[in-house]
Amino acid sequence: MTRLANPFPGGDPLFNHGLDLTVIGFVIVKTLIVFGLLLVSVLLYIWFMRKVIADMQNRIGPDQAGPFGILQTLADGIKLFFKEHSTPARADRPVYLLAPFVSALAAFLAFAIVPFGGIARLGTHTTFLQLADPPVGVLWLLAMSGIGVYGVMLAGWSSGSKYPLLGSVRASAQVLSYEAAMGLSIVGVLVHTGTLSTRGIVLQQTWQNWHSFVSQWLWLPAIGAFVIFLIAATAETNHPPFDFSEAEEELAGGYHIEYGGIRFAIFYLAEFMNMITMSAIAVTLFLGGPSGPKLGFLNQGGWVNVWIVPVFWFLLKLWVVLYATVWLRASLPRLRYDLLMDLGWKVLIEAAFLWAMVTGVIVVGQDQHWNLWIVTPAAAVAALLVYGFLMMCVPGKRELEDIR
Amino acid sequence: MWEQQVAFWVLAVAMAAAAIGVVRSRNIVHAALFLVVVLAGAAAQYILLAAEFVAWVQVLIYIGAVVVLFLFGIMLTRAPMHDDAGALDNDQRWGGLVVALFVLGVLIALLVNAFGGKKIHFSNALVSLGRTSHVGTDIFRVFVVPFEVVSMLLLAALVGAVVLARKD
Amino acid sequence: MQLNEFLILAAFLFCTGAYGVLARRNGVLVLMSIELMLNAVNINLVAFSAFTKNVSGQIFALFIITIAAAEVGVGLAIVLLIYRNLHSPDLDEVDQLKG
Numbered sequence: 216m217t218r219l220a221n222p223f224p225g226g227d228p229l230f231n232h233g234l235d236l237t238v239i240g241f242v243i244v245k246t247l248i249v250f251g252l253l254l255v256s257v258l259l260y261i262w263f264m265r266k267v268i269a270d271m272q273n274r275i276g277p278d279q280a281g282p283f284g285i286l287q288t289l290a291d292g293i294k295l296f297f298k299e300h301s302t303p304a305r306a307d308r309p310v311y312l313l314a315p316f317v318s319a320l321a322a323f324l325a326f327a328i329v330p331f332g333g334i335a336r337l338g339t340h341t342t343f344l345q346l347a348d349p350p351v352g353v354l355w356l357l358a359m360s361g362i363g364v365y366g367v368m369l370a371g372w373s374s375g376s377k378y379p380l381l382g383s384v385r386a387s388a389q390v391l392s393y394e395a396a397m398g399l400s401i402v403g404v405l406v407h408t409g410t411l412s413t414r415g416i417v418l419q420q421t422w423q424n425w426h427s428f429v430s431q432w433l434w435l436p437a438i439g440a441f442v443i444f445l446i447a448a449t450a451e452t453n454h455p456p457f458d459f460s461e462a463e464e465e466l467a468g469g470y471h472i473e474y475g476g477i478r479f480a481i482f483y484l485a486e487f488m489n490m491i492t493m494s495a496i497a498v499t500l501f502l503g504g505p506s507g508p509k510l511g512f513l514n515q516g517g518w519v520n521v522w523i524v525p526v527f528w529f530l531l532k533l534w535v536v537l538y539a540t541v542w543l544r545a546s547l548p549r550l551r552y553d554l555l556m557d558l559g560w561k562v563l564i565e566a567a568f569l570w571a572m573v574t575g576v577i578v579v580g581q582d583q584h585w586n587l588w589i590v591t592p593a594a595a596v597a598a599l600l601v602y603g604f605l606m607m608c609v610p611g612k613r614e615l616e617d618i619r
Numbered sequence: 620m621w622e623q624q625v626a627f628w629v630l631a632v633a634m635a636a637a638a639i640g641v642v643r644s645r646n647i648v649h650a651a652l653f654l655v656v657v658l659a660g661a662a663a664q665y666i667l668l669a670a671e672f673v674a675w676v677q678v679l680i681y682i683g684a685v686v687v688l689f690l691f692g693i694m695l696t697r698a699p700m701h702d703d704a705g706a707l708d709n710d711q712r713w714g715g716l717v718v719a720l721f722v723l724g725v726l727i728a729l730l731v732n733a734f735g736g737k738k739i740h741f742s743n744a745l746v747s748l749g750r751t752s753h754v755g756t757d758i759f760r761v762f763v764v765p766f767e768v769v770s771m772l773l774l775a776a777l778v779g780a781v782v783l784a785r786k787d
Numbered sequence: 788m789q790l791n792e793f794l795i796l797a798a799f800l801f802c803t804g805a806y807g808v809l810a811r812r813n814g815v816l817v818l819m820s821i822e823l824m825l826n827a828v829n830i831n832l833v834a835f836s837a838f839t840k841n842v843s844g845q846i847f848a849l850f851i852i853t854i855a856a857a858e859v860g861v862g863l864a865i866v867l868l869i870y871r872n873l874h875s876p877d878l879d880e881v882d883q884l885k886g
Contacts, residue, residue: 310648351751354675361683365655368690372648384694387687394683411751623788631796638800641819642807654819657800661826664793665848668837673845673852677829680852685822685859692815692863696876707813709879715809719802726798730791737790739837748842757842758849769853776857783864 218409219419226350226412228334229342241342249346253326257487260537261288267538268545298476305375306473314373315478318366318485322492325359328352328413329495330504333525343414344505344526352413353405356496357398360451363489364390367453367470370482374473382469385459385552390451392559397447399567403440403574404433404500417504432503436577439570439595441501443563448493450559453486454540456547457555494536498529502536505529565605569598623667623741630667634660647707651689658682669741670749793834801827814866814876818859825855 229238262277262285269276277284302311332344349355364387371383405411408419420431429435450457459469471482498504507528509520550558576594580587633656640653658681665674747753758766800823807820829848836844870876 307646307648310652349671351671351675354672354679358675358678358683361679361687364683364687368687369648369652372690372694380694384691387691391684391687391691620788627788627792631792634796635799635803638803638823641823642803642810642816647813647816650816650819654822657823658826661830664796664830665833668793668833670833670836670845670848673829673833673848676849676852680856681822681826685856688859688863689815689819692818692866695867696815696870707816708810709812712810715806718809719806722805723798723802726802727795730794730798734790734794737838739788739790739793739834741788741837745837745840748836748840749845753842754845754849758846761843762846762850765850769850773853773857776861780860780864783861784867 219421221410221415221418223343223414223418227343227348227414229340237340241337241340245342245346249327249331250323252331253323253488253491254484256491256533257484258288258292259285260487260491263537264541264544267541271545292480295480296477300476300478303375303473307373307375310369310373311473312478314366314370315474315481315485316366317369318363319481319488321359321363321366322485322488325356325363326488326492326495328355329492329499330414330417331495331526331529332505333521335522345414348412348414351411353401353411353416356413357394357401360390360394360397360489363485366482366485370474371470374470376473379470379472382459382472386453386470389453389457389459389555389559392556393447393450393563396443396559396563396567397451399564399571400440400443400447401500402567402571403437406571406574406578407433407437413499413504417499417506420503420506422503422506422508427503432501432506434501437501437570437574439566439573441497443567443570444497444500446558447563448497449540449543450555452489452493454490455544456549458549459552459555490540491533491537494540495529495533497536498532502532503528504532561609565602569602573598627664627667630660630663634664645707647693648690651686651693654689655682655686658686668739668749669746672749672751672754790834790838793830797827797830797834799827800824800830812877812879814869814878815863817878818862818866821862822855822859825851 229241232238265287266276266283277287280286280290302308327346328349330343330345330348335342335344367386367390368383371379371381371386374380404416408416410416410419420433421427423431434441453459471479474482505525505528507524509515509524513519573591573594577587577591580590637653637656637660641650641657644650644653658677662674662677662682665671665677804820804823804827807823808817811817811820829851832844832848832851834844836842836848866876869878869881873880
C-alpha cells in the first residue's frame, strides 16, 4: 500500500475551536447515538444469529414476537428485567453487584473508537462520525479488552461457588494468552499505516479505485495479521469454538451461573457487545472501515455521498463479518482446553512475530520499489522455514516421556 | 490552570485512600481492586503531565495484565473468600508503620528542601513530548541497547516463570 | 503546577508500599505492595520528565512497567511454588533454613 497524507493531523476537527457548550452537546449526542447503535446491533444480532442457525439446522427459529420474530430479543430482555433479583448467601456483595457493569462498560468503551462513518458537517461544526479519536486509539482498544476480563474474573470469584470460579479462571487465562497474539498481529497494521489512531488507519485505507481493494485495504497486504487477528479475536471474545468460560457440559454455564434477572442480561449484553466491537475493529483495521466506492451518479460532495454512503459501507462490512461469526458458532465444536492453550502460545504468538518481520520486509520493499510479487512470497517462505525450524526444536510427546 | 489543580487533588486523595486500602484491606481480592484504583489514578496523573503514551501503556500492562495475573495468583493459592483479620498480616505491623512514617517524613523534608517552589510549565512542546511518535523515536534511537536488554530480560523471566511453575 | 505535589504523592505511595511489604505475610499481597512502590517511582520519573522537558523520564517509566511485568510473573511463580510445597501462601512459614 502507499502512504496517504492525513488531512486531519490534529485529530477530530470538532475540538479545533476550543470547548464550548455546543461542542459538549455534540459529544453527548454522539455518545447517545453510539450507545443506541450498539444496543440495537446487539438486539438485531441475537435475532439474526438464532434465525441463521435455525436455517442451517432446518428449523424455523424465533417467529412469534413481531415480524419474523425480530422483537424476540427485546421480549426476552423485558422478561429478564422484571425477574426477581437474588444474591447467593456466600457472595461478596459489592463485587458481585459491580461485576456485570464492568463487563458492559468495557465493551461499550472499546466501541467508542470505532469510526462508523465519514465526516459530518452541522452548522459551523465538523466532526468525525465516531465517538472519540484518541491519538493512541489502538492502545485504548487493547486496554479496554484487558479491563473486560475483570467483569468475568470478579463475577466468578464473587459468586462464592466452585463452577463460576473455575469458569472465570479459565476465561482469564484464555484472554490473557490471546491478547498477546492479538496485540502482535495488530503490529502488522500499525507498521503499514504508521499511526495508532483508528481514524488515521481508516484514512490510510481510503477508496480511490478498484485497485485500492487489494492494495490499500490491509486485508491483503497484511493477510497473515488478518488471519491471526480473527482467530485471536474469536478467542478473546469467548466465542465458539473457544467458549471455555461457559462450557455448559463441564461448568454448567461458567462465570455467570449465579446471576439472574437483569444482571444476567447485562452479562449477555456485554458478551455480544464485545463480539460486535471486535468485528467492527476487524472491519476498521483490515477492511477499510467506512471507505468504499461512492455513488457515481450523485454529486461527489453531496450529503448522500458524504454522510450516508460511508455509514452504509461500514454497516455492510460489519454484518458480513458478523455473519461469519454466526457461521463459526453453528459449525464448529468446542476445542479441548489444552489444545486452546497450545494454539495460543505455541502457534499464534510465533506466527504473529514472524508476520511482523514479514511486514517489515514488505514495507521496506515498498519504500525501495522492489517487486513485491517476488519479495512478499520470499519473505513468507523464509518465515515459514524459521517457523518449521522452531517447531522441529519443540520435543514431541514421545520424546518428552523419554526425557522423563 | 485550576482545573488541573482540582483534578490532581481529587486523584491524589483517591489514590492515597486506595493505597492504604491495598495494605490494610482484610480481603485479598478487595486489596487487588484497590490496587487497580491506584494504578488507574497513576495513569490519570500521567495524562495530567501530558504523557499520553505512558498512561495508556500503564493501563494496558498494569491493569490489563499485571493485576489480572495477581487475581489469578490469588485464586490459584485458594485465598479465603471471607474477611480474615489475622491471616494476612504478620506481627511487624507497628514496626512497619514506624519505618514507613519515618521514611515519609525524611522524604518530604528532603523534597521540600530540594524542589520547593519549582513549577512544571505546561506548553504545546510538553504535549508533543509525550506523543507516541516522539517516545518511539527516542526508544529506538537513543535507548535501543537498554530496549534490547529489557527484551532479553522479559524472555528470561518468561522461561524462568515456566520452569518454576512446572509440576514436574 | 508545583513539582512537589507529584513528588510528595509519590513519596506517600512509596511509604505505603514499604509498610505493606513489611506488614503483610501473604506472598501475593507483598508483591502488590512492591507494585505500589514501583508506581511511585514511575510517577516521579514522569513528573521529572515534564519538569525538565526531556522524554527520557517517560522512557524509563516504560522500562519500569516492563520490568514490573516480568517481576510479577516470576514472583507469582515463586509464590505458587511456596503454596505447592507448604500448602499456604504465607511467607512467614518459609523458615526451613532457620537453624
